[in-house]
Amino acid sequence: MAAPTPPSAGPANPQGAPTQTTPPAGETLIAVRDVTLAFGEKVIQRNVSFDLKRGSIFAVMGGSGCGKSTLLKSMIGLLRPTTGQIMVEGEDYWAQDEQRRTELNHRFGVLFQSGALWSSMTVGENVALPLEMFTTEPPDVIRRLVELKLGFVGMEQAIDLYPSEISGGMRKRAGLARAIALDPDILFFDEPSAGLDPMSSARLDDLILTLRDGLGATIVIVSHELPSLFAIADDGIFLDAVTHTPIAHGAPRTLRETCAIPEVTAFMNRLSSIPSSGPAPGQTPGKTEG
Incomplete structure (x- = not known):
């Protein structure tokens, strides 16, 4: 299946228009x-x-x-x-x-308040961790999956950076990429x-x-x-x-x-x-x- 298109990096909802939908039934x-x-x-x-x-x-x-x-x-x-x-x-x-x-x-995928990234691991290593723990995919496949997840949240450029080297908002997005690593529903x-x-x-x-x-x-x-x-x-x-x-x-x-x-x-x-x-x-x- 083709990966979803990553969201734009531009301002969200520039006109302030409501975006929610009615509750699902x-x-x-x-x-x-x-x-x-x-x-x-x-x-x-x-x-x-x-x-x-x-x-x-x-x-x-x-x-x-x-x-x-x-x-x-x-x-x-x-x-x-x-x-x-x-x-x-x-x-x-x-x-x-x-x-x-x-x-x-x-x-389940969980994004904790602070992002909860391991400071001694790069962003890419943080996202790879659940894939390494709970799948049998080889390293090259895991690397590609990590790139896809980071691309989805607009963070592919930070794959080799450490959490201390990125902003708080970027840490939240990196934590989100890790939360969706196993494709939770x-x-x-x-x-x-x-x-x-x-x-x-x-x-x-x-x-x-x-x-x-x-x-x-x-x-x-x-x-x-x-x-x-x-x-x-x-x-x-x-x-x-x-x-x-x-x-x-x-x-x-x-x-x-x-x-x-x-x-x-x-x-x-x-x-x-x-x-x-x-x-x-x-x-x-x-x-x-x-």
Whole structure:
């Protein structure tokens, strides 16, 4: 199969036009059912349930400390939930033995917040690592695959550079190339835009859309970066840090426009305090804290 065309290096969405699509109504890839996440007596979230549909860009939203990254860790096999089920196409992930969970993990690609590249390895060696660990391809084939993955994210020129020699945005893209090395059908991103300037963040948004449209990937994003969420996410869940429960479900733009829950209204409109009710039509959002 021909490799997808790499995204342009030019500015993303120059007119600011919306790029997200309506939530898919098709096959459920992952079903989270009544999951509780806790550390000892400290409950992080309880009664978490949602479906991740094939082809969706699903946002996990909420304020700091609500458990977004903790939920992500449970979905990718790093943290067993206290109760509940995470079903991967009908299989109870945490009920499987370690070997089967490892096999299911090969369907996942993960981009951690910092990129999580090995500093002692070149960009190309970082991307090659999962191919060397989990395939039997010879070195020349792996090199070609690495070139293709880096080309897809516009990073082929950095194949022999070390992480310390490239910018933060380039490290994010290199981490993304590694995440797609094994052609996973589900991608998980933890704060992908954190620390990026607005143009780099917009380019990353376009790249995420290209991954969905060009590779057919299904994507879960943990983020509080509202411009990115409004631009690309077509479904999502809002986790509340006070009640330790999900309190809203839907596309970020839909929640911003129609949700009457004060905590969600405040978050989606960048208000500095929680209103007693949703903002009146035409109300100017308050100044953000911090």
